[in-house]
Amino acid sequence: QVQLVESGGGLVQAGGSLRLSCAASGRTFSSYTMGWFRQAPGKEREFVALVSRSGGTTSYADSVKGRFTISRDNAKNTVSLQMNSLKPEDTAVYYCAASARSLAWKLSEYTYWGQGTQVTVSS
Numbered sequence: 001q002v003q004l005v006e007s008g009g010g011l012v013q014a015g016g017s018l019r020l021s022c023a024a025s026g027r028t029f030s031s032y033t034m035g036w037f038r039q040a041p042g043k044e045r046e047f048v049a050l051v052s053r054s055g056g057t058t059s060y061a062d063s064v065k066g067r068f069t070i071s072r073d074n075a076k077n078t079v080s081l082q083m084n085s086l087k088p089e090d091t092a093v094y095y096c097a098a099s100a101r102s103l104a105w106k107l108s109e110y111t112y113w114g115q116g117t118q119v120t121v122s123s
Contacts, residue, residue: 002026002112004096009117012086016121020081022096022114030054030074033099035110036081038092038119045095047105049081057103064090086121093118 003025012018020036033052039045049060049070058070067086072079079096094117097110104110 002029002032002098004098004112004114006094006096006114006117009094009119011120011122014086014088014121014123016086017082017084018086018119020083020094020096020117020119022079022081024077024079024098026077029077029098031100032112033101033104034070034072034079035097035099035104036070036079037095037097037107037110038090039095039116040089040092043092045107047107048094050099050104051079052103059103059105083119086119088121088123091119091121 005023008020035050036048037045051058051070051072055072069082096114098112099110
């Protein structure tokens, strides 16, 4: 069982930055691939980024590539998402998720989810 709690969301102007954090409970954090997803109003939840169990592999949605950076600290049971050059279209609720698969891009491949944190980017 893994419990995930996100933090760091807020309101920022376009071009600004935010750093999201996700704290995980449990002693097996390093055995999970960690991902960030987002859901905008009226839209489906979509993949944003993932980091492998060791942190050695990362993957990003094309829409955030070059602007967002995912990282993890297995000693502290945390995963972070640094978001730079934010755009109004990045406005969404951002979710942290854990998957037992070695790599995972699909929602259905993630077992544990946080409650989400709101990110609003004003133009």
